[in-house]
Amino acid sequence: MKFGVVVFPGSNCDRDVAYVTRDILQQPTRMVWHQDTDISDLDVIIIPGGFSYGDYLRCGAIAKFSPVMQQVIAHAKSGKLVLGICNGFQVLTEAGLLPGALTRNRDLHFICDRVPLKVEKNNLLWTQQYSKGEIITLPIAHGEGRFYASEDTLKAIEDNDQVVFRYENENKNGSLNNIAGICNSTGNVVGMMPHPERASDKMLGNTDGLKMFAGLLEKVAAIV
Amino acid sequence: MLRKYKAKIFVTLRPSVLDPAGTAVVSGLTQLGYSNVESCRIGKFIELTLTAPDDNAARQDLDKMCDSMLANPVIENYRFELIEVESQVGV
Numbered sequence: 424m425k426f427g428v429v430v431f432p433g434s435n436c437d438r439d440v441a442y443v444t445r446d447i448l449q450q451p452t453r454m455v456w457h458q459d460t461d462i463s464d465l466d467v468i469i470i471p472g473g474f475s476y477g478d479y480l481r482c483g484a485i486a487k488f489s490p491v492m493q494q495v496i497a498h499a500k501s502g503k504l505v506l507g508i509c510n511g512f513q514v515l516t517e518a519g520l521l522p523g524a525l526t527r528n529r530d531l532h533f534i535c536d537r538v539p540l541k542v543e544k545n546n547l548l549w550t551q552q553y554s555k556g557e558i559i560t561l562p563i564a565h566g567e568g569r570f571y572a573s574e575d576t577l578k579a580i581e582d583n584d585q586v587v588f589r590y591e592n593e594n595k596n597g598s599l600n601n602i603a604g605i606c607n608s609t610g611n612v613v614g615m616m617p618h619p620e621r622a623s624d625k626m627l628g629n630t631d632g633l634k635m636f637a638g639l640l641e642k643v644a645a646i647v
Numbered sequence: 648m649l650r651k652y653k654a655k656i657f658v659t660l661r662p663s664v665l666d667p668a669g670t671a672v673v674s675g676l677t678q679l680g681y682s683n684v685e686s687c688r689i690g691k692f693i694e695l696t697l698t699a700p701d702d703n704a705a706r707q708d709l710d711k712m713c714d715s716m717l718a719n720p721v722i723e724n725y726r727f728e729l730i731e732v733e734s735q736v737g738v
Contacts, residue, residue, distance in 0.1 A: 480716070480717070481719055484716060484719065485716075487716075488716065516721070517719065523721065524719055524721040524722045526664060526665070526722060527666075527667050527668060528667070529665060529667055531667045531668065531671055569665070571664060571721070571722060572721070573663070573721070576721075597665065
């Protein structure tokens with residue numbers, strides 16, 4: 424299982440992700456520069472958090488046109504695995520790999536906190552180690568994380584069972600339907616605002632996020 | 648021959664999208680004493696210079712630029728004004 428972590432100018436969670444896949448899970452991991460055009464050696468692509476291209480214009484708007492993203496889109500369309508975390512989620516919606524958009528938090532604040540989340544969907548390779556309905560705690564850190572989609576799109580997301588995580592108890596950013604993470608209709612592409620990579624090392628006191636990456640190592644070999 | 652144009656592009660949030668920054672500006676203006684301000688929506692103004700064979704071609708290019716990059720159709724609307732500048736001295 425080979426992981427690739429995309430690095431845009433302004434990415435800042437790339438090394439945290441690589442630490443989880445390379446050091447904690449002992450999987451081959453390659454940092455993928457935004458100008459790379461060959462990612463055919465990779466099984467899983469992770470687009471990390473940060474401020475790609477300085478968030479100029481809109482979060483993820485410029486990243487969408489980087490050379491590597493054309494490859495990531497092809498990788499996703501061939502059914503391979505893609506995870507976007509925080510800014511990575513914003514990039515995936517801008518690129519059209521996931522529906523909806525991430526807009527300014529309802530109360531304008533940049534929110535940096537640890538929040539409870541409900542696992543809504545555990546029949547994905549990404550989430551198979553969680554149980555359905557399980558409450559986990561993950562860090563969030565974003566100013567533009569309020570999930571928005573038109574009424575029709577939102578209904579389709581719910582009807583197709585594409586909500587992966589929901590904020591539990593309190594919805595700090597005002598996301599529609601308390602949505603914290605979604606997947607595409609085929610389930611190979613997942614985007615989430617919370618940071619599982621920041622809750623994977625025991626030293627940090629919380630390993631609720633590790634299952635997100637560890638789950639892939641179970642069954643995925645049969646699929647790739 | 649290519650003509651030179653200036654485009655003024657206005658990108659605004661769709662009416663259904665919450666604009667918390669606009670709401671904050673209303674409360675700021677109210678505190679300044681302008682209690683007559685009823686609402687505020689904040690958008691983007693983009694000005695660019697481009698060349699094209701004619702008006703139609705320039706408009707087509709701008710529509711594509713806006714749809715693919717300058718605006719996100721999921722949350723934003725856009726409109727633009729096109730002004731030919733080549734023949735105008737001093738612009």
